[in-house]
Every structure is written in C-alpha cells, then in structure tokens.
Amino acid sequence: MARYIDLTGQKFGRLTVIKKVEAHTKNKGRATWLCRCECGNTKRVIGQNLRNGHVRSCGCLAREKSAERSRKHGYHGTRLYQTYIDMMRRCHNPKEPWFQSYGAKGITVCEEWRNNPKAFFDWAINNGYNDNLTIDRIDGTKGYSPENCRWVDFSIQNFNKPLSSRNTSGYRGVSFNKATGKYVAYISRDKKFRHLGTFDTAEEAYKARLKAEKELYSDLE
Numbered sequence: 001m002a003r004y005i006d007l008t009g010q011k012f013g014r015l016t017v018i019k020k021v022e023a024h025t026k027n028k029g030r031a032t033w034l035c036r037c038e039c040g041n042t043k044r045v046i047g048q049n050l051r052n053g054h055v056r057s058c059g060c061l062a063r064e065k066s067a068e069r070s071r072k073h074g075y076h077g078t079r080l081y082q083t084y085i086d087m088m089r090r091c092h093n094p095k096e097p098w099f100q101s102y103g104a105k106g107i108t109v110c111e112e113w114r115n116n117p118k119a120f121f122d123w124a125i126n127n128g129y130n131d132n133l134t135i136d137r138i139d140g141t142k143g144y145s146p147e148n149c150r151w152v153d154f155s156i157q158n159f160n161k162p163l164s165s166r167n168t169s170g171y172r173g174v175s176f177n178k179a180t181g182k183y184v185a186y187i188s189r190d191k192k193f194r195h196l197g198t199f200d201t202a203e204e205a206y207k208a209r210l211k212a213e214k215e216l217y218s219d220l221e
C-alpha cells in the first residue's frame with residue numbers, strides 16, 4: 001500500500017477532511033480525501049491540492065467571489081452590459097440563433113473577458129466606448145479579445161465585411177444598373193427585400209443604405 005500523510009480531521013480553508021477515499025481514475029495512485037465544506041457540500045480532493053492551498057472549498061468560494069465581482073461592477077442594465085451578454089451568447093450559447101455565425105465557426109470570447117466581465121467593461125471604458133458605438137472585431141476570422149476589438153460606428157463595421165462577389169458597385173447594398181447608368185440601393189432582412197431608391201452616384205445610394213441599416217438593424221449587434 002502506498003504511503004501517505006494522514007490528513008483526517010485537518011482543516012484547509014473551508015474544507016475539513018473526513019476520510020481517505022478511492023481516487024478518481026484520472027488521479028490513480030494519488031492520495032485522495034473526502035472533505036466536508038463549511039457550506040455543507042462534500043468534495044473529493046487530492047491531498048497535494050489541499051496541502052498546497054489550490055483547493056480551499058467545494059467551489060462555493062469561487063462562486064461567491066464571482067457573484068461579488070458582478071455585483072460590484074455596477075454595469076447591470078446598461079447598454080454595455082447587454083453588449084457583453086450578447087457577445088457571450090453568440091459565442092458560447094449553442095441555443096442562441098446567432099451562435100451558428102459565431103461560436104459554431106470558432107469565434108470565441110477571450111478567457112479573460114469570459115471569466116471576468118469587469119475586465120471587459122474596463123477595457124471598453126479605457127478604449128473609448130460610448131453608447132453610440134458597437135463592438136467590432138478587427139480581424140473577422142478571430143474572436144473577441146482586447147487585441148482584436150475596437151468600438152466603431154455601425155457604418156465602419158459594414159465597410160469591413162467582405163462584399164458579395166456579385167456586388168456591382170463596391171458598396172454593400174448598392175448595385176449598378178447598366179441599362180440606366182444609375183445606382184440602386186436596397187436592403188433585406190428576414191427574407192424581406194426593400195428597394196431604397198435610384199441614385200446618380202454610388203455614394204448617394206450608399207448613404208440611403210446606411211440610413212436604412214440604422215433603422216432596420218438597430219436591435220442587432
């Protein structure tokens with residue numbers, strides 16, 4: 001039988017060791033202890049993790065700390081808070097419809113922001129966030145992180161998206177009509193197509209498109 005230091009009865013943080021137990025398969029051969037936490041839960045912990053202080057509760061300590069952090073940050077109910085929630089949903093909630101375009105394609109929220117909303121809020125405030133701006137990923141193939149994000153006007157965000165190969169004007173939502181020599185602006189959402197007018201220049205047509213976008217897409221990212 002392997003030798004080990006008997007920890008029965010000792011206290012480590014919120015945990016009191018009850019008795020030695022069979023180790024989980026992945027920890028085979030390492031002395032493992034059943035502990036009772038001050039909150040009433042029990043937990044199996046490897047002796048080494050108790051002695052070096054890595055594990056000090058059943059998990060309730062970390063949960064309390066994170067709850068306290070989120071109470072303290074004071075952003076509940078703000079637009080910025082909603083931005084955070086939406087970003088997390090798109091990337092990390094498979095039940096979210098937008099997940100198909102984000103999480104499912106490997107677009108994630110960096111670990112720091114994922115674990116600590118306050119880190120995200122601090123970054124936002126220090127990087128010029130205001131309620132008229134939306135979050136934008138500089139490289140659309142990469143995830144949300146301080147290195148790859150910035151706050152932009154909605155219009156800039158649209159310029160960055162790749163245009164369809166069928167686009168004839170160089171502007172999103174604007175096509176060139178060869179027969180009339182004019183530019184046609186259009187917009188579509190949820191399979192509804194709306195004609196926005198005919199214009200002499202691509203720029204004018206694009207302005208109409210941007211105006212329509214602000215109205216139609218204001219509830220999205």
Ligand SMILES: [Zn+2]
Pocket residue numbers: 014037038039040041057058059060061
């Ligand atoms: Zn506990």
